[in-house]
Amino acid sequence: MSVAAELANMPGVVAAGEYSYRGDRFTFKGQISDEMARMAAIMCRATTMSEHMQVGMLEQYCPGCGSSPPQGWIVRGPAMTVCNIANVFCFIDNDKSSLNAVVALMRKRLAGASHDLV
Numbered sequence: 001m002s003v004a005a006e007l008a009n010m011p012g013v014v015a016a017g018e019y020s021y022r023g024d025r026f027t028f029k030g031q032i033s034d035e036m037a038r039m040a041a042i043m044c045r046a047t048t049m050s051e052h053m054q055v056g057m058l059e060q061y062c063p064g065c066g067s068s069p070p071q072g073w074i075v076r077g078p079a080m081t082v083c084n085i086a087n088v089f090c091f092i093d094n095d096k097s098s099l100n101a102v103v104a105l106m107r108k109r110l111a112g113a114s115h116d117l118v
Contacts, residue, residue: 003109004029007090010105012097014080016090019045030091044082044089047073074103086113 007016008029015030019041026041055070072085081099083090085106092102 002027002029003088003106006109007088007102007105010097010102012093012095013102014091014093015040016088017041018088021045021048021087032091040082040089040091044084045087047075048084048087072106074099086110088113 002018004016004018004027007013013030015028015032015037017026017028017030017037017040019026026037028037028040030037032040051070051073055067058065059068072083074084075082076094076099079094081092081094081097083092083099083102083106085103088106088110090102090106092099
């Protein structure tokens with residue numbers, strides 16, 4: 001079973017997917033339209049690229065402080081949270097899901113994933 005499918009089966013997960021770092025492909029499972037998944041993949045790719053840039057800047061001031069390579073990010077709003085590790089994203093309903101359980105599964109399943117933007 002794919003990581004996205006496994007995440008999509010978790011309680012409170014609205015959608016989960018995977019995108020290419022080039023930005024030209026994506027797959028997803030869940031309760032969103034193809035267009036919303038396409039926009040989510042674009043947003044997650046752009047945010048991941050920004051995360052890599054910011055960690056590169058941080059490393060200039062704090063070499064070897066443990067922030068590189070970046071492995072993911074989370075944005076939590078009042079109703080929804082977006083989690084991203086490597087090139088896998090997950091949208092969760094804050095009232096119906098456990099952020100800890102989702103991130104634990106993502107970290108376990110993506111532990112060996114490359115975090116390089118290739």
